[in-house]
Amino acid sequence: MATKDPIHLDVGWGVMEKGIEKVKTILEGTKDEQFTSQEYMVNYTTIYNMCTQRQPHDYSDQLYDKYKKTFESYIASDVLPSLREKHDEFILIELLKRWPNHKIMIRWLSRFFHYLDRYYVARSSVPTLNEAGLTCFKHEVYKELNGKFTGAVLALIHQEREGDQIDRSLLKNVLDMFVEMGLGTMDCYEKDFEASMLQDTASYYSRKASKWILEDSCPDYMLKAEECLKREKDRVSHYLHSSSETKLLKEAQRELLTVYATQLLEKEHSGIQALLREDKVEDLSRMYRLFLRVEQGFGLEPVSNVFKQYVTNEGTALVKQAEDAAKDKKADKRDVVGLPEQVLVRKLIELHDKYLGYVNDCFQNHSLFHKALKEAFEVFCNKSVAGSSSAELLATFCENVLKNGGSEKLTDEAIEKTLEKVVMLLAFVSDKDLFAEFFRKKLARRLIYDKSADDDHVRSLLSKLKQQFGGQFTSKMEGMVTDMTLVKENQQHFAEYLRGNPRVHPGIDLTVTVLTTGFWPTYKSSDLNLPAEMVKCVEAFKGYYQTKTKHRKLTWINSLGNCNLMGKFDAKKIELILSPYQAAALLLFNGSDRLSYEEIKAQLNLSDDDVVRTLHSLSCAKYKILTKEPNSRTISPTDAFQFNSKFDDKMRRIKIPNPPVDEKKKVIEDVDKDRRYSIDASVVRIMKARKVLGYQQLVGECVEQLSKMFKPDVKAIKKRIEDLITRDYLERDKENPNLFMYLA
Template sequence: MQDRKPIELEAGWTFMQNGIMKLRKLLEGEEEEQFTAENYMMLYTTIYNMCTQKPPYDYSEQLYNRYKDSFSLYIREKVLPALREHHEEYLLRELYKRWGNHKVMVRWLSRFFNYLDRYYITRHSLHSLNDVGLIRFRDDVYTEVKVQARGAILALIEREREGEQVDRALLKNVLGIFIEVGMGGMDCYADDFEKQLLSDSAAHYKKKATAWIAEDSCPDYMLKAEECLKAEEERVANYLHVDTKPKLLKEVETEILEHYESELLEKDNSGAASLMRDDKKEDLARMYRLFQRIPKGLEPVAEIFKKHVEAEGMKLVKEVTEAIQSKKEKDAGKPSKDSGSTHEQQYMKTVIELHDKYLQYVVESFNNSSLFHKALKEAFESFCNKTVAGITSAELMANFCNTLLTRGGGGDKMTDDAVEEMLDKVVKLLAYISDKDLFAEFYRKRLSRRLLAERSASDDHERAVLTRLKQQCGAQFTSKMEGMVTDLQLAREKQQGFEAWQKENGKTISIDMSVQVLTTGFWPQYKVVDLALPQEMVDGVSLFKEFYEATVKHRRLQWYYHHGYANLRANFRSKPIDITTNTTQATVLLLFNADEKLSLQEIKERVNLPDEDIIRILHSISCGKYRILAKEPNNKTINKADIFTFNAAFTDRMRRIRLPAPPSDERKKVVEDVDRDRRYSIDAAIVRTMKSRKILQHQQLVLEVVQQLQRMFQPDIRVIKKRIEDLINREYLERDKDNPNTFRYMA
């Protein structure tokens, strides 16, 4: 078989050039027939033959170089002249058209020269035919027009920012060239376009922001800023590369938000404080959305929010304090009553409303942000721990709960659900109070009063509050209160047992008597007095004692008469009236069944009470709203020389009245009890810490004790120091001999 005659380089290349020229004409839109399958096969076969001939007729290297030169020739003769004729948007259109043609040319020529890709290029680790085509366009076309094209693109973007409609598809297509010529990398796009885009964008928005901040209110400025950021995001979505988004938005945010944040937030009559004052929740939500985009951008907003809430709270404290003081001055000389109670109740309602309002801000406008929850907490802690007309918030809260939970109090006008909701809100406010132990003691005192007087509006409400308090402050916080509620149920059962015992044993007394037997450890400490009871009551006490000793072993009864109640019928001239009093008041009033007139000294001797108790009791029944006894002289102070008589002329529109309890300084007693308990708690915390640590520096010991106790109260550093000294004296601790600021635990 005869060998095939080799194809000479020039002869073969001349044939290939004809095919390339045919392709060029088609690309230029000139009249030319399309390639047929036969044309394609002949061109492919020519290259194949020229690359597979035996040396020296293997022209693979020469054909590879001439393949490259074919692109350069076409670009030099056709592409660049066409591009140089166009400017601005027209340049971009021509560039995109030429880029499309170039890719078609690469696709066809790489098919013709395909055999090079398969063997020669692989063996010599050269650029693929496709890459060679891209490189030629990059080096010959892109390098020349990139600056002009970039300027045209940026000009269109600027026009779009000013509100004009532009051809977004064209921008996307041309920017695609910047990306594709990078051949898998983003260097061309980033260096040749993106850097300038970011620089121009910063300059554009710097100019805009300068004008806006001078002319617009804070809400108007924020609207424009939000629209701009949204427009830039759309710009990225429509024609910029996704990698540009964070960089572009950062430039815009820096220029329109970060640089002007302080000025914007503090704008007169429209800044953050004004928006809060005017309840502009939507604007505040926009402010949150905008400033969360910049580093630490929300911190100044949260600080303004905190100061605003704090100012509102302090304003409320001041107003209520002044109102209570004013009412006290107005009521001076009038019958004694709690002149501040109405204002105190309104204060608590307003605090709850204030919390609801600003919690709604945090949830709705500030996206439930922990930063704003913290700001709200700090603001409420600041003013909720202030005293209102000398009354602590702990006491005010306890009083407010008492009003809601007492039959005939504020809760009676509300539905059960509304009472539950209000109590839930009060308990949540307790989180802001530093003296939680003080609240607990005041609440326990009022709870005991409600339970003992059977004035509690609802057992369900009582238990619900205790459950919430337990969740908020722990089981130890409510253990005694829960014990009181349970204890009272047992006391009712004990009373039923007493009644059954009376029937079984045929025992009777002249009065109806109910006794509540309670466990000392659960209830507040009460003063014990040796009251000289009327005979009717003495008979009842003796009978109950007999029953108790017969049914209960190893327990001793202690009677607390100040907390007992009696129902009396007083026969006045106008009509008989049923009077509810406490046991001590009843004991004094019953003296006047036998005597028309008694002196203070005589009353004191007969009831066997100390002066201070007698004076308070007589004041409550002769100088207050209900003057059951008449006093000589007729004034509002009780003196030893006063004479008392039954006031038969007394009248009231009601047929049943309740005498107010004798006034007592309960607040002082509660504070003293809490101070005593705090000393015990501090001692326990010091010993507990030292027992585990053995040796500790003074400062570290104080710090750890504060951390242990601050959930219930904020311990005074001076008191901690005194307790440390006391424990040293009691030989629980000792000072280090070499360092007096170091303590050792003495086992």
């Protein structure tokens, strides 16, 4: 069998050159030709045979080298000359003719040289034919002209930014070529194009922003900035690589927003303060959207800081307005109803509603603005007005709302909403325990005298307070409400007891309200000498109560409660509604026409303060049931009193009010006492857990624990620590006096 003669390199390459020339002809478009299958097989077979011949006729190395040189030759003779002579957009158009042609040429030659890819490339660890072809274009064309390509692309982008229409698909294809030149990486795109594009973007917007910030109002500037950022994002979606979006927007944002943030926000007639003042909701929303994107420290922080200061100023102005109105007692009756201090609470609720709406809607519920709103309200919600703390004002406001909806006569639904907002305001008050005590005093008075329009609202408020501040905050008040629910049942049982024991019936109607000592405020008990009729009532109830329990002690609070007496005056009989003190004092005159101050004091067995207050209400106030000698507006120990039989009134039933007692001092004293206990408990709790702790850490943890209810004074904590040391709960370290140890 005859052996086939080997194909020599020059002979075989001569065959291949014809095929390569035809590929060039097709690419240049000089002739309308196509490869036949026979021509394709001739080229493929020639390469195959030249690579599979025995040595020394295996020309794989030489053919791989000639493959690369074919591209280099074609680029030098046809591609580069056509690109070098063109500029601007035209060089890109030419590039988009040459680059696809180059890839077509790679595809055809890779088919002819396919056998090299299958065996030689893998065996010799050299780039694939496709990679080698792309590398030729990168080295010969891209490295020389990428600067011109980038310049042309940037010029078109600039034209588009200025409002001209450009061929976006042209840019998309050119930039895809930059990506492909990275051969699997983004190096070429990022270094040769993106870096220049970002620098160009920064310069462009720097020029624009410096002009707009001088010419435009804050809203107009933001409209332009937002539109620019939208267009840059749009630019990425149409022709830039997606990886450029974050970097591109960052450059634009820095020049448009970061650089001029302070100047923009503080524009005199159109900055954020003006937007807040004029309720420009849409512009505030746009400001939030824009500055949300800006880097930390220059974005939302300055916006929230200005917002916080503005709200602080608004609230402080309301407090000052209320303070001035309270001092002058000249509140405008056409615009406001009620006391200035109470109008203030209503206005603070409205202020919070307004700016909470801004936080939720304009600022998208962002935590930074919730924090700013909270800190702003904490500033002015802890200011006092006309000598009353914010805790007291809120407690009084709650009292008024619960009393038939206050002066506004609110509906049940409106009362619920108002109480909910009061609880929200209370969260900003540092002395929450003071509120609790003031409100407990007022609630106690209303529950005892049955002034509550609807106990459901009381329960609802307690539920809201409990949810917000914990069960300990409302436990005593809840106990008070529970006590009052048992009053009717208790009274019914007492009535049944009297019916079953007619001999102990006092002969007059008696209603007793039994209160649990731990739940209610502390009331001053006295050894009032009750009239015989009242003593009989007390004994009757004691007898009944002993049938229920023998383990509880009854303490009678004679300063509370009401008595109904029938006064027989010359003109007519008038029913008098009195306190037990007042009733006891008047009943003395059933047996005497004239009594001195000292005689009344001795018979009642009361302190001077109580006697003075009682006699003043009966002889110097609106209803003069007693006449006084000498006639004056003050009570003194030398006065003498007589029953005023000539007293008359158009009403047949009148209530004689007691002179008001200033309970504020007592409430504050009680709260201070409770705070001492709270500090003691907190210090012991911390030390029990930590065993050994430094002074600063102990004070810090104590403040943190107690700040939910009140803001403890560091001096008070120090004093309580010293007291705990004397009581052997703690001891100082002998070597380090600032170190404390817990004594079990």
